[in-house]
Amino acid sequence: MAVNEEKIDALILRLHEIEAVKFGEFKLKSGIMSPIYIDLRVIVSYPDVLASVAGCMWDVLKANGAEFDNMCGVPYTALPIATCMSLNNDCPMLMRRKEVKDYGTKKAIEGAFTAGQTCLVVEDLVTSGASVMETVEPLNQVGLKVKDVVVLIDREQGGEARLASNDLRLHAVLPLSRVLKTLEKEGKMSADLVQSVKAFIAANQTGPNASGNEMGAAETPKRLAYAARAELTANQCAKDLWNLMETKKTNLCVAADVDTAAELIELADKLGPEICILKTHCDLYPDFDDTFGSKLLELAAKHKFMIFEDRKFADIGNTVVGQYGSGVHKIADWSHITNAHIVPGSGIIDGLKSVGLAKGRGLLLLAEMSSKGTMANGAYTEAAVKMAAEHPDFVMGFISTRPSAWKAEWSKGLVQMTPGVQLGGGGDAMGQQYNTPERVIGECGSDVIIVGRGIYRAADPAAAAAEYRKAGWDAYTAALA
Structure with a gap:
């Protein structure tokens, strides 16, 4: 099943409309100033957008031939997306606790599963892939296999390469370059702003030896012992x-x-x-x-x-x-x-x-x-x-x-x-x-x-x-x- 390009473009424009994707000057968690800010937490207030996101993420998985027994959303923004995907496609869902309780069952992974099953990891956004790995590791510890990760937006800052180095395949509905291309075509971004965002992404690749992508990533010096x-x-x-x-x-x-x-x-x-x-x-x-x-x-x-x-x-x-x-x-x-x-x-x-x-x-x-x-x-x-x-x-x-x-x-x-x-x-x-x-x-x-x-x-x-x-x-x- 091919991914519907018109459906993808419509989703990009809707994300821009509800300010899930914003442009300007934003201080990131790291302290770096960024010309782009992606806040997908807002989609829970727009049922049509949440449904469209879940549908497009499922479509890209099926188009790429991904197979899995259950799924687990990365806390917290991806949880409503995973829930929507689970309900719409009759796929069992698991949940990872961010902080394991020191009482009760003390489980890191909640839900019904069997060791040896294959679990899909669902994330809203990937930058370095670190948050994905924080979910993959406890899944592996309880005997679940993870082969595929699906995200709505890939910021193209090295996350895909990092996941690949851990034998994980990334399925992204929207590479950031695709978001920029559509918004520029529809008159929502100027050419100068597009270049500014591309330059920021190129200058802020993740990992000690960040590999290049279509945005022209810079290479980070090798770390010394x-x-x-x-x-x-x-x-x-x-x-x-x-x-x-x-x-x-x-x-x-x-x-x-x-x-x-x-x-x-x-x-x-x-x-x-x-x-x-x-x-x-x-x-x-x-x-x-x-x-x-x-x-x-x-x-x-x-x-x-x-x-x-x-x-x-x-x-x-x-x-x-x-x-x-x-x-x-x-x-x-x-x-x-x-x-x-x-x-x-x-x-x-x-x-x-x-x-x-x-x-x-x-x-x-x-x-x-x-x-x-x-x-x-x-x-x-x-x-x-x-x-x-x-x-x-x-x-x-x-x-x-x-x-x-x-x-x-x-x-x-x-x-x-x-x-x-x-x-x-x-x-x-x-x-x-x-x-x-x-x-x-x-x-x-x-x-x-x-x-x-x-x-x-x-x-x-x-x-x-x-x-x-x-x-x-x-x-x-x-x-x-």
């Missing part, structure tokens, strides 16, 4: 961290935002074998005392991890000298790593450096943040990179969210650490935006994943840490290929 990066840094703390990660085979930092110092020490002993860094907030602990630093350093030596006090210094140079070196907490005495905002200017680095350099410490600059509405992006990020270059002996890297989009290259020896990591992705009520280890390392170009609540609030924190450690390390080794 941690051991090789150790040879490119002037900061001893960074060199030690690179070598520690390579030897221990972990790029996991745990943000242990617990309520007391006693809880932190207990957690550090439990999680120490899995981590490369323990991140603390010493001003949270009402029971902090002079023995805190020595206890933590003893555990760091025992389990071979580094300590990162997430102080986020943000004052003038003279003030931070005292805050870092003395006061109640004497951070420089026990914390290998700390961090700072660049709002006060480079004087803050001079002040911290006057205390920490002689002690072999390292400083991370907050170049980007994962919270909603952050102003740490764009020109701010560029200024942080420039300041780091002026202090290579003390600045060891950055807190960042998408360093792969920066002008700086991989081979600088600077460490990229990304907070807000969860296996399920998503966000919380306070504006924290979460990303998966695979996306943070493989697509966004980070080096260290920072995980908080996903570990220390888990029923078994040690088991959760082991799971995150594996996910982070697997993503790193995959990025080297």
